[in-house]
Amino acid sequence: MQNDTLNHILITVGVLAGLLIVAPGLIWLERRLLALWQDRYGPNRAGPFGVLVVLADTLKLFFKEDWVPPFADRKVFIIAPAIVVITALLSFVVIPFAPGLIVADLNIGLLFFLAMSSMGAYSIILGGWASNNKYALLGAMRGAAQLISYEVFMGLSLMGVVLMTGSFSLHKIVEAQQGMWFVVPQFLGFVIFLIAGIAETHRLPFDIPEAESELIAGFHSEYSGMKFGMFFVGEYLGIMLISCMVTCLFFGGWLGPGFLPPVVWFIVKMFAFIFLFILLRASLPRPRYDQLMEFGWKILLPLTLVNLVITAGWILYHEQNGFGN
């Protein structure tokens, strides 16, 4: 019993430390990769391959003046950047990195993830509202509309996976993919979830709440110092989270040929999706706001519903013919 508790604490601390080391590290990774794809070098001076630029960035953020504008709603202004990091970190609680390497195997794991991602929307809305700045308010309104609408089919696109597994537990979902990764039967679900995930983390090309060229960073234009840093780290945590979820739900999580340990398989797959996120940023232009909403409600939502109905019908047909579970 004593050993169990210790083990649990070690896993929790380990996951937390891993996340907090990798998330800022992604800043370096992103800069180097963007540079590579644009025929530049990127940060390559401090330390090996320029890795220490992360340290320099963090120190810079810490020493910047931490300014709360006098016209802002002080309390809400301070809470907002914390919310994004808290919800992102809490979501990692339900992700199985390997058999047994999971902080809490909730039987509503997937719903917990969706709940936390919908709570994350508050950071944008409150940050933008509390700044009391027109650009920030515009960014927050766009962010709210975007997040609410993309949440709808983010959840629905996952229901195909849930139907095929018969459980909301991420552990069980990964185990159900022993025979075949869900990306094959649920390809539509995978594509829709990936698009919704990018919109949910408001990364390019869906970074409409913070569009630099029109809104000067949108909802966080009034933030400075480590408060801005929180939004920054929250965004990278969000990228990692969506990559982890895609890995778990559609690409078999830790499953893979035996020559590598399960954790390594998980991390390899996760980084493949992080690279994809960065490549998307480097290659795609930003759509207009109404185009984004139209794309969501008129194309993605019907597709998701069709996917759900077909999956359910398929499973029902097989159950009635005595196959399946």
Place this chain on the structure above:
Amino acid sequence: MQATFYIASAVAVLATIMVITRYNMIHALLYLVISFLAVAIVFFILGAPFIAALEVIIYAGAIVVLIIFVIMMLNLKEEAVEQERIWFSGNTWIGPGVLSVILLGELVYILVTSATPEVSHQVIDAKDVGRSLYGPYIIGVELCGLLLMSGIVGAYHLGRQKKKVVHRFLEKTE
């Protein structure tokens, strides 16, 4: 488990009181979110994890976000806070206060006189909820669907824009 239940319920009650007494509407809504989260924890402790998750996703995550969205669009600032303050001063408290005290008295009386029912610690997961929703309560689900459909049709009607052509010679509205 019992301690967590009482803490969560206390937080829910306190947060709800704060919702009513705040002058600033966004602050009130934030307390409302906390209240929903506390209620979700209560549901979870009582053995209904599915309902707890839905409480967070739908109430705290979607409905309150929409309300905040509307308030942001209206851009209510100091004047609104002032107005709330005027409305909330003095005599306005008396009526609802008296009525609430009567109800509170009744509630306490009922709690004291009746026996506390045993809470079963059986966990009801999503599958059971789905079975009962699409089994005995199917009519409720269908009616909810109809209600939401009528809401969507109404919103479509209100939101439909008339095409307007602005041109020197071709000015017309369809």
